[in-house]
Structures are given as C-alpha cells and as structure tokens.
Amino acid sequence: MYFTQSNSTMRITFVKTLLLVSLVIIGNGCDPSRDEEDPLNDFITLPKKSLVGTDIILKSDSVLYDPRTIHVFDSLAICYDNNGYTAFSIVNLNNGSLVRRFAQTGSGENQYNINSLGLNRIIKDQQHFTVYEASTPHRFFKFDLDSLIKDSHYAPRLISVLPTEFTFIDPILQSDSIITGNISFSQLDSKVIGRYNVINKKLITGIDLAKSQNDIFKEYYDIDNIGWTKSVLGGKLAAHPKGREIANFSARGAMYQIFNIKENNPKLIKEKLYYLPRFKILDLGHGTMKSKFTPTNRYGFNNITVTNDFIFALFNGKLTETSEANSLSSNIILVYDWNGNPVRKIILDKDCYQIAIDPQNANILYALTAFKNVGIRKFTLD
Numbered sequence: 001m002y003f004t005q006s007n008s009t010m011r012i013t014f015v016k017t018l019l020l021v022s023l024v025i026i027g028n029g030c031d032p033s034r035d036e037e038d039p040l041n042d043f044i045t046l047p048k049k050s051l052v053g054t055d056i057i058l059k060s061d062s063v064l065y066d067p068r069t070i071h072v073f074d075s076l077a078i079c080y081d082n083n084g085y086t087a088f089s090i091v092n093l094n095n096g097s098l099v100r101r102f103a104q105t106g107s108g109e110n111q112y113n114i115n116s117l118g119l120n121r122i123i124k125d126q127q128h129f130t131v132y133e134a135s136t137p138h139r140f141f142k143f144d145l146d147s148l149i150k151d152s153h154y155a156p157r158l159i160s161v162l163p164t165e166f167t168f169i170d171p172i173l174q175s176d177s178i179i180t181g182n183i184s185f186s187q188l189d190s191k192v193i194g195r196y197n198v199i200n201k202k203l204i205t206g207i208d209l210a211k212s213q214n215d216i217f218k219e220y221y222d223i224d225n226i227g228w229t230k231s232v233l234g235g236k237l238a239a240h241p242k243g244r245e246i247a248n249f250s251a252r253g254a255m256y257q258i259f260n261i262k263e264n265n266p267k268l269i270k271e272k273l274y275y276l277p278r279f280k281i282l283d284l285g286h287g288t289m290k291s292k293f294t295p296t297n298r299y300g301f302n303n304i305t306v307t308n309d310f311i312f313a314l315f316n317g318k319l320t321e322t323s324e325a326n327s328l329s330s331n332i333i334l335v336y337d338w339n340g341n342p343v344r345k346i347i348l349d350k351d352c353y354q355i356a357i358d359p360q361n362a363n364i365l366y367a368l369t370a371f372k373n374v375g376i377r378k379f380t381l382d
Contacts, residue, residue, distance in 0.1 A: 036275040039254055039315055039334055040345075047344040053367070053377040062091050062098035064375065069303070070368050071129065072358040073122035073145060077366060077376055078129065080119050087114035088131075090149070093366065093376065099149055103131065110155050118170050121238065121305075122359065130173045131156070138162040140171065140179060140198075160198040168194065169235050172246070174261070182235035182248065190226050192235070193248065193259065193266050206266035207248075209233075210255050210273035217276055232277045232291055238306045241359060245269065245338050247311045249301040252293070253277035254317070256301075258340045270340030274300075293320045302330060303354050307362040310343060311336045314355050329353045350377060 058064065065083040072078075076099060081089040087103035105114045116135035122128065122145060131141045141156040148154050159173065171181025176198075183194040183205065191205035209221065209230060219225060234251030244261040254274035259266045278297040282290045299316035306312065316330045329351035335343045352367035365379045 038317070039274050040317070040332070042342040043334060043345040046342055048347065049344060050347045050349070051365075051379045051381070052349045053379040055369075056091075056093055056096055056366075056376040056378060058091065058096045058375060059098065062089070062096060064089060064091075067368050067374060068354070069119060070354045070356045070366060070376070071119060071121045072356040072366050073127070073129075074360045075358065076145070077356070078119065078122070079368070080117065082114050084114075087112060087117050088119065091376070093378070100152070102148060120170065120172050121356070130159070130171075132168065132171055134167060134169075136164075138164065138167070140173070142173060142176070160196070162196065163201070163203075166194060166203065168196075169231075170237050171196075172237050172239055174239065174244075180239075180246065180261070181237060183230060190221060192230055192233075192257070193246075195261070195266070204265070207257060207259055207268055210257065210271045212273060212276055228279075228291055229276075232279050232293075234300075236301060236304050238304050238311070240306065240338060241308055243338075247304060247306060247336075247338075249304050249311075249313050250277075251300050251302070252297065252320075254298070254300040254315075256313070256336070256340065258311075258336075258338060269338075272340065295319065295321050299327070302328065305355050305357045305365070307357055307359075309337065311338065312346075312355060312357065312365070314352065326351070346381075348377075348379065352377065 067079040067081045069080040075093045077091045086101040089101050090099035118132045120130045127145045133139045140159045143156045168181035171179050179196045192209050193207040195204045236249045248257045253276045257271040258269045278294040279291045297320045302314040304313045313334045315332045315334045331348040331351050333346040354368040367377045369375050
C-alpha cells in the first residue's frame, strides 16, 4: 500500500531520518518492537463470546460487486460497492432485495469520482448520512436517506468544498457547520483531529498524535515527518449516538483515542498506542515520493461501530504482506466502553472485513464477509 506526497523538503528529511534510524538500530542493537503491545493482551482475562451468524440471502439484482464498507439503518444496508458506474448500493436486509444504487461516476454537479468516496454512518434521530470525496474537488455531501429512497432524481445537499491545505480521513458531520475528522498530509502541527467550520472557513486542530515510548521512533514526530506518520496511521472515526464523544481507531499500526468535544475543542478522555506502522519512503523522481509498508508492518483496526455503551472494533493485526485473500479480513471484535476500558472479546464464525450495528436495534451486528464469499452476515450479540 502506498501514500503519495509532493512536499520535497518533507520527503528528503524523512528519507534521511529513516536512514539515520536504521543506523541507530544496527549500531546499538536496539529492538524497535520492545515497546510494542498486542491489543489482544488487554482482553486475556476478560469475557469472550463466540457468535454464529446467518447469511443474508441476496437476490440476483442485489448482488454486491466489491463492497468495502457497510453502514446499517432500520434493516437497510448501505455499502460502498464500486461497480464502475455507481459507488453505493442499498440492500434491504429483511428480504435481500436491492433498494437502489447511487452516486454515479462522472464530473458533473451530481456526479462523483467514485474511486475516492467515503461514507459515514446514518444518524438515528435525523436519518441522514454523509459522503466525502477524498480527491479533488474534496466535496462533502449530506444525504437524507428517506428522500434518496423515494426520489430517483434526488440530489444531496452540498455542505462544503474543503480547502486543499489538508485532507480528511473518513470525516463526520456533527452539525451542518462543523466537520470533524482525522487530518492527513498536513504539517500544521502534531494534531491528528481537525474541526472545520464551513461558515468561517477555519480549521481548529486538537489531540496530539499518541507518542511512542521507544526513542527509535522519535523522528516520526518531527514537524517535517508528522504528516507522513498521520497519513500512514489512517483513522476510523465514530461519534457516540447521543453525546459529544468520538472514538478514533487507527487502520495501520494499532492506536485508539477517545475524546470529547467541549466548547468546540477536543478534550482527550483516553488513548493507547499499541504499536506504530512500519514504513519507508521511496523517491520516484520528478518531485514525487511514496510511502511503502515494510514486511514487518501490521494492520490495526479494520473499522469500528458503536452503541450508546460500547465501541466494537474489528481488530486485524496481520502483517501487510499477508496474501490479499486474507490480509484485510478478521473474525476478532474487541469491545471497549466509552472511557476506553476493554470489556470483552467477540469471535465470529467467519472472517469479515467490515462490521456495522443497526442503531434501530443495537442487539444486531452485520458484517461484510470476505472476498470469495462476498456477502452480508447477521449476528445476534446477546
């Protein structure tokens, strides 16, 4: 997996830094994994539950092409399911029928770059969800679910065209004027969370990147390098259904942060860094650099889904060089409370790569099953 950056100063500094770090490791015999922890260790003495699910039988017109994410509301699943023409598919989970496909490819006002879209969960009380273009022109849309289903010509509300100085990763809409998300490829500071006000066009940052106790990684946090580190970590955000708490779990490396938004400023509740991602920078020439994971790099959390009481994190933990058929799937769900305390471990009977809980029924968990047997599987939590 690669990430591209075009800031030459940042790239050159980071290459030199990684060479220096390598020399330190060789010269001093340091073990960069000495401070690494496995998230599973936090759950050794806690309750474990195994769940057996049932497959949702999809009708012929609702077959999923290449689903990457799933969000559920009132027995409707919305999947990021790029088929080359549209980005998303809505499936009725009660009978397996297709409700509609939407977000057509193209460059028009109501068309999208369907290869770079992100979708966020449906808000229960308001029945809306958001779609974000991670590439130019960086538009952020708000969809009303009921209107989308009833009106084949429905056009979403454009909340903002975001500036190019920073890029959000899976941002969420907390009000019609505030967008919150992980900040990627930004040298603004060491903050990982940004809150963008679409009215006054200002970005407020908060929550520092969690620090490693291993000196070998200290250069990751230099101002010239911090943008790479934040981007490679990635992030999966989810807001508490009724409160102002937000959970942030990393996709590469393993880190979580739970924070509260008070008076528009993020306040950290708890964080834990289990292990950092391992990557190097490649100079492709002509002012272009890319980051590439090393063979020892491990994935973190595939995604998270939340209820009023708990955060459900689908933990991966595999090496990035694991074969594609298995690298992005897992059957391990780690459950935390909103204070960041480990609660229990759940083992699913099949590997999945995304999970979602229906906010209308918090006792039901749905999962996208992996690759050759792509589909949706239903689990009862209690």
